[in-house]
Amino acid sequence: MNIGKAAKLSNLTVKTVRYYADIGLVKPLKNCSTGYRDFSDDDLAQLQFVAKARRFNFSIQECEELLSLYSDKNRSSKEVKALTLEKISEIDAKLIELKDLRHQLSFLANNCQGNDRPECPILDELSNA
Amino acid sequence: MNIGKAAKLSNLTVKTVRYYADIGLVKPLKNCSTGYRDFSDDDLAQLQFVAKARRFNFSIQECEELLSLYSDKNRSSKEVKALTLEKISEIDAKLIELKDLRHQLSFLANNCQGNDRPECPILDELSNA
DNA sequence: CTTTACACTCCACTTACTGGAGAGTTTATA
């Protein structure tokens, strides 16, 4: 598929997908005559994965590492599993933090209902968190 | 408190806190004679809030907006509530996505246990997600 | 009283994009 479709299906911009191809994070085939990139379904899957991981601040390098786990036949499955479990526990920490952030904001929304809003409630809330 | 303590308590680096002060995201007092920044508890609370929000890719500008809700007495509480609720629904979407990412990785970890790892399971998993 | 830890400014560098110019390609429409 062309870059436009790959971008749409992975929720990335065309610019970003092109950038990922430039740095070698994905390696689409290239039509020699037109110069157009040609993305396979696997390329798309990788883009979708990267898009998701990037939204949670996993760096490009970390994404690369995770992706390479599957292509590098020399790695032992122990290694694969270890890195994966490490990332999962990072995700668990993020989940807790994100729930916490949600809690703080919803506390704020509920305490700012009245028209005569008093002193800022969030700073107190935040201070003793 | 000094910048070092503020950084430690907000899980930011000294460099980053200094940067936030430079761009006016927080406004610590400044000791005229030494030039040292002096962070109040409120400054710290703001840093903690920003640290958390930034970890989930809320931009500096969004952080600024959220923080300003509390200091700007001219805003109506309706406005405060609307923006806050908007951010909460963004967080809900992120929560779903993050859980999904966790699921994908744990699926992978479980399917890479054996020593003779077969073809990559994640790409299949990702493709039909 | 001096070493160690911490603070400051300033400036260059990095990561991960983003925007725009200029030009070729493909598709839909007149």
Place this chain on the structure above:
DNA sequence: TATAAACTCTCCAGTAAGTGGAGTGTAAAG
């Protein structure tokens, strides 16, 4: 079949949000 609209390409400059390091001043501990 012509031509306009939509899509693609490269290249280059700019942005957001830091990060690293040099050179220097301040404070606390031994």
